[in-house]
Amino acid sequence: MTDIHESAARLEEHIIDMRRRLHRHPELGCEETETTAFIVSELREIGIPVITFDDITGCIAVIEGGKPGKTVMLRADIDALPITEQTGLPFASETPGVMHACGHDCHTAMLLGAARVLWEMREELRGTVKLIFQMGEEIGRKSEEYVTRGALKGVDAIFGMHVWPSMPIGTFNFEDGERMACSDRFTIQIHGCAAHGSAPHLGHDAILAAAAAVMALQSIPSRQNNPLDSLVVTVGMMNGGTKQNILADHVELVGTVRAFNRDFRNSMPERIRTVVQNTVQAYGCTADCDYYFGPSPLINDDPDLVRIARHAAARVLGEEAYRSSQKVTGAEDFSVYMEHIPGVYGYLGIRNPEKGIDCGNHHPCFLVDEDVLVKGAEIYVRFALDYLTETSGEG
Numbered sequence: 001m002t003d004i005h006e007s008a009a010r011l012e013e014h015i016i017d018m019r020r021r022l023h024r025h026p027e028l029g030c031e032e033t034e035t036t037a038f039i040v041s042e043l044r045e046i047g048i049p050v051i052t053f054d055d056i057t058g059c060i061a062v063i064e065g066g067k068p069g070k071t072v073m074l075r076a077d078i079d080a081l082p083i084t085e086q087t088g089l090p091f092a093s094e095t096p097g098v099m100h101a102c103g104h105d106c107h108t109a110m111l112l113g114a115a116r117v118l119w120e121m122r123e124e125l126r127g128t129v130k131l132i133f134q135m136g137e138e139i140g141r142k143s144e145e146y147v148t149r150g151a152l153k154g155v156d157a158i159f160g161m162h163v164w165p166s167m168p169i170g171t172f173n174f175e176d177g178e179r180m181a182c183s184d185r186f187t188i189q190i191h192g193c194a195a196h197g198s199a200p201h202l203g204h205d206a207i208l209a210a211a212a213a214v215m216a217l218q219s220i221p222s223r224q225n226n227p228l229d230s231l232v233v234t235v236g237m238m239n240g241g242t243k244q245n246i247l248a249d250h251v252e253l254v255g256t257v258r259a260f261n262r263d264f265r266n267s268m269p270e271r272i273r274t275v276v277q278n279t280v281q282a283y284g285c286t287a288d289c290d291y292y293f294g295p296s297p298l299i300n301d302d303p304d305l306v307r308i309a310r311h312a313a314a315r316v317l318g319e320e321a322y323r324s325s326q327k328v329t330g331a332e333d334f335s336v337y338m339e340h341i342p343g344v345y346g347y348l349g350i351r352n353p354e355k356g357i358d359c360g361n362h363h364p365c366f367l368v369d370e371d372v373l374v375k376g377a378e379i380y381v382r383f384a385l386d387y388l389t390e391t392s393g394e395g
Contacts, residue, residue, distance in 0.1 A: 026080030029136030069127025167349030183331030
């Protein structure tokens with residue numbers, strides 16, 4: 001029987017080296033050509049079969065076990081962010097304006113480390129492990145590109161985790177229920193009638209109507225939504241007008257919706273349309289509303305998978321390392337996979353103020369305590385092994 005801890009420990013330096021190489025050469029979502037080539041090279045060097053795609057980046061590795069059983073997928077995201085790094089690290093980004101400021105380089109390195117351990121112990125596996133290295137997580141719903149290409153065919157469950165700067169190094173969180181919100185986008189076009197500012201009665205002011213619409217939209221979370229359910233409606237852009245003394249005949253509003261309740265989220269397009277159109281009508285204007293459904297809410301609703309994940313992490317970090325964590329209104333397109341198959345998602349603590357590691361995700365000074373990387377690799381391995389063993393009936 002393979003000693004997973006010992007096998008992972010032998011790879012610690014290599015995992016850190018891979019992370020640093022990835023950190024030095026970040027690529028934006030859907031442009032991760034060199035990143036994908038690096039991942040494929042690492043996997044094929046081990047001997048693991050790899051599936052690539054002609055029209056998208058990212059890849060899938062397949063490790064068939066020596067015994068029959070189910071199929072579990074482990075996921076890492078591979079894209080970086082349009083941020084100029086300010087960490088001063090010796091392996092800081094060499095790509096101007098692009099940085100791994102969310103830890104996806106860590107996820108990729110951890111899963112590549114896990115791949116080596118799983119390949120070494122493949123004859124012991126009761127089933128198949130698939131590894132998916134996913135492009136474009138920061139863009140939203142790019143995980144769907146893999147779903148449409150059959151990546152989940154035959155997969156019984158999927159596991160993912162994220163390095164988390166709000167949790168101390170050496171802690172973890174896998175928890176039932178709502179974990180991350182949806183991230184939807186809406187665009188509103190308000191149409192008025194231009195007139196000179198000295199004679200406003202001759203026109204219909206689209207800016208005035210837009211201002212009223214922005215305020216009216218807040219009635220949805222405050223008066224239409226159950227106050228026990230989290231909901232955020234934000235208008236982040238207002239574009240309109242041509243001159244200081246001309247009533248605008250057109251204004252564009254662009255915003256986002258963050259919600260956890262799936263049914264209420266699905267009702268948001270009509271709610272926004274009704275509120276906005278009725279509001280701007282009072283100002284003699286009309287409105288068109290478009291709504292884009294981004295990543296859906298991420299909800300851990302399979303208690304067995306949560307239990308297996310928590311147990312796997314506890315075996316690596318200790319039972320006392322578990323931390324309960326509040327849900328967050330950030331989004332994660334891992335939820336797209338969970339629309340199709342059971343899944344579980346959690347967090348791995350990386351904050352270490354003693355080392356100056358205390359910046360949040362998407363910060364130009366975002367740092368990671370690299371001591372966590374080998375632990376993350378081992379958690380990937382243990383989840384896959386525990387899931388396949390338990391579902392084989394021999395656990």
